[in-house]
Amino acid sequence: MATDDEAPAAETPAKPETPAKPETPAKPEPEAAPAKPEPEATRKPVTAQVGEPLLKPLAPAKPVPVVTFEKVTKSFGNFTAIKDVSFTIEDHPGRGEFVAILGPSGCGKSTVIRLIAGLTPQFPASGGKVLVDGKHITGPGPDRGMVFQDYTSFDNRSVLDNIAFGLECRGMAKDERNELARKWISKVGLSVDRDADKYPHQLSGGMRQRVAIARTLILEPRIILMDEPFGALDPPTRSRMQEAMIKLWRELSPTIFLITHSIEEAVYLADTIIIFSSSPGTVLEVMHLEPPYKPALEAQRDPQFLDTVFGIRETIEKLESSTRAGD
Ligand code: ADP
Ligand code: MG
Numbered sequence: 433m434a435t436d437d438e439a440p441a442a443e444t445p446a447k448p449e450t451p452a453k454p455e456t457p458a459k460p461e462p463e464a465a466p467a468k469p470e471p472e473a474t475r476k477p478v479t480a481q482v483g484e485p486l487l488k489p490l491a492p493a494k495p496v497p498v499v500t501f502e503k504v505t506k507s508f509g510n511f512t513a514i515k516d517v518s519f520t521i522e523d524h525p526g527r528g529e530f531v532a533i534l535g536p537s538g539c540g541k542s543t544v545i546r547l548i549a550g551l552t553p554q555f556p557a558s559g560g561k562v563l564v565d566g567k568h569i570t571g572p573g574p575d576r577g578m579v580f581q582d583y584t585s586f587d588n589r590s591v592l593d594n595i596a597f598g599l600e601c602r603g604m605a606k607d608e609r610n611e612l613a614r615k616w617i618s619k620v621g622l623s624v625d626r627d628a629d630k631y632p633h634q635l636s637g638g639m640r641q642r643v644a645i646a647r648t649l650i651l652e653p654r655i656i657l658m659d660e661p662f663g664a665l666d667p668p669t670r671s672r673m674q675e676a677m678i679k680l681w682r683e684l685s686p687t688i689f690l691i692t693h694s695i696e697e698a699v700y701l702a703d704t705i706i707i708f709s710s711s712p713g714t715v716l717e718v719m720h721l722e723p724p725y726k727p728a729l730e731a732q733r734d735p736q737f738l739d740t741v742f743g744i745r746e747t748i749e750k751l752e753s754s755t756r757a758g759d
Contacts, residue, residue: 495523496566498655498687499548504560506543508553514540514713516560519706521687528685530723532698534744535708535716541691542581543713545657548689549578564655577653581660583644585632591617592628594643598651616646619680621672637664642673649680658690662697671728674701695744700731707744709751716751719744 499521506513517540521529533541546554547562550571555562562569564576572578585594592613593600599609614624620642632640641664648656662670674697681688692698698705705719721740731737 498523500563502561504557507558512712513543528687530702531689531704532702533691536710539708540713576655577648579648579658583640595646616650620646638669656686656688695741
């Protein structure tokens with residue numbers, strides 16, 4: 433990035449001279465008083481030609497943000513989990529926004545995304561407004577898909593049937609939904625031949641997590657809410673899943689909210705990072721970054737990447753020590 437170090441300091445405007453006393457205009461002759469000029473607007477001739485519309489076309493309406501929090505507070509009894517949380521995630525048609533949520537344990541990250549999902553007991557908020565596409569939400573909806581922290585899937589259904597479940601609920605015919613489910617098995621890096629007929633108890637944690645992700649993404653929700661989805665994965669699998677997420681994001685361009693404890697993961701994946709303060713959670717900072725374009729390992733060696741990660745780590749540590757000092 434270019435620095436401004438050598439740029440000359442903005443010039444201080446020269447101190448204005450003491451304004452010369454305006455000359456007293458010669459007193460006009462009463463009979464020669466100039467005709468008052470017509471105001472600009474009324475003098476302009478109408479230039480529209482026959483057949484030309486008189487009104488200019490309206491500028492396109494400003495897109496409604498995908499998610500807006502306005503001073504949202506959530507209390508459980510006397511305990512305030514989040515307080516006056518405000519942020520706006522803009523709509524980017526054809527691209528979506530990848531939002532990572534960072535913050536210490538218990539600061540209200542899950543509360544925030546469960547409020548977006550419309551899930552009780554976090555939903556409804558105790559105060560403020562949660563808007564999705566500019567509207568108050570009344571509960572869960574097919575526009576929002578949630579991947580839970582504990583990889584929910586049905587124990588008595590095979591991988592294929594778990595992934596096809598949502599489509600079955602929508603009434604899609606068996607052949608069609610199974611074909612789509614097989615595609616998704618591959619997309620999340622599982623094997624159709626080896627894994628489709630397995631049951632959840634026959635899968636590793638990482639595999640179960642991928643089933644949970646596929647189950648949600650197959651429905652192509654416009655907003656994907658993921659609560660620490662890669663936490664239980666070993667580092668190589670985690671990198672592969674991060675890259676798979678980026679690919680899917682590019683393909684389907686949803687708005688994604690992802691909660692993570694990993695600053696590296698947030699910086700790598702997200703183009704917006706919301707950093708929360710410790711309990712009661714408030715928004716400490718909203719950062720906008722470059723969207724990811726390199727493979728995970730390569731991107732994470734980049735000096736600028738490491739700088740950003742270090743900066744965020746410092747911010748969070750400062751915050752945590754100032755909170756401790758204030759205790
Ligand atoms: P995070 O996901 O950041 O770890 P959570 O959003 O899960 O934090 O929780 C924020 C705070 O709210 C925590 O102190 C948690 O104990 C509390 N909390 C969350 N859900 C409930 C609930 N249903 N009843 C009471 N307290 C809750
Ligand atoms: Mg949580």
